[in-house]
Amino acid sequence: MTGPARREERLDPERFPIDDKRVYDAYIAGRKSAAIAAAVRAGLFDLLAGGACSFGHIQSEMGWSLRGTRSMLDALVALGFVEVLADGFTASADAAAYLTRGAEGSLWGLVDMEVDSFLSPAALLEALTKDKATVYGGEDPWAAHEADPVKARAFTAAMHSVSERPAAGVAERLDLTSARRLLDVGGGSGALSIALAKANPELECVIWDIPAVCPIANEYVQAAGCEGRVRSQPGDMFAEDYPTGFDTVLLSQILHDWSFDTGAGLVAKAFAALPPGGRIVIHEKLVEDDDSGPLANQLVHLDMLVWTEGQQYRVSELTDLLERGGFTHVERLRTAGYWSVVHGLKP
Ligand SMILES: C[S@@+](CC[C@H](N)C(=O)[O-])C[C@H]1O[C@@H](n2cnc3c(N)ncnc32)[C@H](O)[C@@H]1O
Known part of the structure; x- marks a missing residue:
């Protein structure tokens, strides 16, 4: 085969003329709140606000599976609430301020309640x-x-x-x-x-x-x-x-x-x-x-x-x-x- 396997134009631009991103973004918003509520209930941000932690340490402290730890950290890094440093993972500044237990002005109690009373x-x-x-x-x-x-x-x-x-x-x-x-x-x-x-x-x-x-x-x-x-x-x-x-x-x-x-x-x-x-x-x-x-x-x-x-x-x-x-x-x-x-x- 020669040349790029890619078309420069869509075959049928009339077929999906309206962008689906706004709908998709609204649909996934529940995943964002589920991710932070689960992390708050598990105490992940409390752990990470104390200093950078290795993947293995997070997995053992949280008691999560390998796949669970990887999925959760990937999601929270993508959301910007967990940051990757040379020596491990840490909480972002806003997660440390508002998603940890006991910090003045923290939204911890509100987010934690989502686990039991989620607006599903x-x-x-x-x-x-x-x-x-x-x-x-x-x-x-x-x-x-x-x-x-x-x-x-x-x-x-x-x-x-x-x-x-x-x-x-x-x-x-x-x-x-x-x-x-x-x-x-x-x-x-x-x-x-x-x-x-x-x-x-x-x-x-x-x-x-x-x-x-x-x-x-x-x-x-x-x-x-x-x-x-x-x-x-x-x-x-x-x-x-x-x-x-x-x-x-x-x-x-x-x-x-x-x-x-x-x-x-x-x-x-x-x-x-x-x-x-x-x-x-x-x-x-x-x-x-x-x-x-x-x-x-x-x-x-x-x-x-x-x-x-x-x-x-x-x-x-x-x-x-x-x-x-x-x-x-x-x-x-x-x-x-x-x-x-x-x-x-x-x-
Ligand atoms: C949404 S919370 C607001 C709490 C607080 N004012 C604030 O802004 O953080 C509503 C409050 O109204 C209180 N409440 C509900 N029914 C009440 C009643 N009949 N008499 C007095 N307080 C009541 C609840 O117990 C609760 O603390």
Whole structure:
């Protein structure tokens, strides 16, 4: 044979006129999250963040097969979360910062929870038809946390890892120097309260959450050394009026858990509990009004479908909600990364 065995032009360019790469890339995205979640659960990034490791050492520490170790390392190197050095494999800077256990602001808890509560196509299909939280087989997630301390702890750890870094962004951007007492409704681990108390030395915060979460929140508060000014208080934001005596009410990632109508009820309760001049602060990953993104925030709709009764908000939906609830001077403030607060004053 002479000459190259290659044609310069496709035989039938009309046959597949549209590029398939965007579809293919969306299809493989689940492999990316499966790979990092499995590596996080196995402790691979914790191992590699400690210094370069040989292939053999990784295989023996992980307890993986030869083929498994090779496949996983190939995938993670391709994704850029593992780097190959002359003396072995190491974690990339972002994997070491955000995929290891215990690092401040790490997303470890969130990614680790994917192993047990993965947003799979099957889970999504079920949620689409049932229109209720399906993540725990149809059980109300908050009732499940109340009944099972292991679930409550895993969820609160996941929320802490979601919120720790954004909380620092709120503390940097939102001026609460005149605030003295903040009620953190559904405050979870207290990530927001801790960051705000640290940034505002005269601020006291109360994390108001279901009874199962309060002792867990206390552990986070203690670990942060904030026991003097941050404490938890068990309660039920639906069955009870909000506690009074607070000049600031914070709802971080609460409204997205509930329908728009239920959200309006939660805002009304905040309005009733605040004194004139008091401030409401809503912290969310908002979708822009022209639906231009960010994609990460738009996809929160799907997480909410599987986990909750809610959906993510657009900026104007949240602004309207506060204005209809009687709040004035309503303003959207971008804080960190994908995050914003919308805040307003009770006249
Ligand atoms: C999505 S998490 C947000 C946690 C925290 N605010 C943050 O941003 O990290 C929702 C929180 O609402 C709490 N929650 C659910 N139902 C509640 C209720 N009826 N009363 C008080 N808190 C509740 C949950 O336990 C959980 O901690």
